[in-house]
Amino acid sequence: MKLLFSAVGLLFAGLICTAQVDRRxxxxxxxxxxxxxxxxxxxxxxxxxxxPPSDAVVLFDGKDASxxxxxxxxxxxxxxxxxxxxxxxxxxxxxxxxxxxxxQLHVEFQ
Numbered sequence: 001m002k003l004l005f006s007a008v009g010l011l012f013a014g015l016i017c018t019a020q021v022d023r024r025x026x027x028x029x030x031x032x033x034x035x036x037x038x039x040x041x042x043x044x045x046x047x048x049x050x051x052p053p054s055d056a057v058v059l060f061d062g063k064d065a066s067x068x069x070x071x072x073x074x075x076x077x078x079x080x081x082x083x084x085x086x087x088x089x090x091x092x093x094x095x096x097x098x099x100x101x102x103x104q105l106h107v108e109f110q
Contacts, residue, residue: 052106059096060085068094 025032036055044050052058059067062083068076070092077091 056106057098057100067097069097071095 038053038055041053041056042050057067063080065076065078065080065085068078068085070077071094076094077088078094079086079088
């Protein structure tokens, strides 16, 4: 019985170790596709806002709150006022329409 559990454990460990490996390419293969080139963002000044990196997902730009919904997925009840997203009393929490995993986050608030 121990031998069976050991064999199953080794098989499972082998599957986990190879789960993220793309077998189409060898390590350091010169024919491997190159990631898309992204342009970096620009810094903000007092006069003008900076630009986000080309691969950024902008969740709120001071005007458009379409990337946000209530926690239950219904339409957003919060309001956009004077470039800010403001909570409406008793409207509840909000979330983004999209789900995100690991990310680099840039937040500006007042």
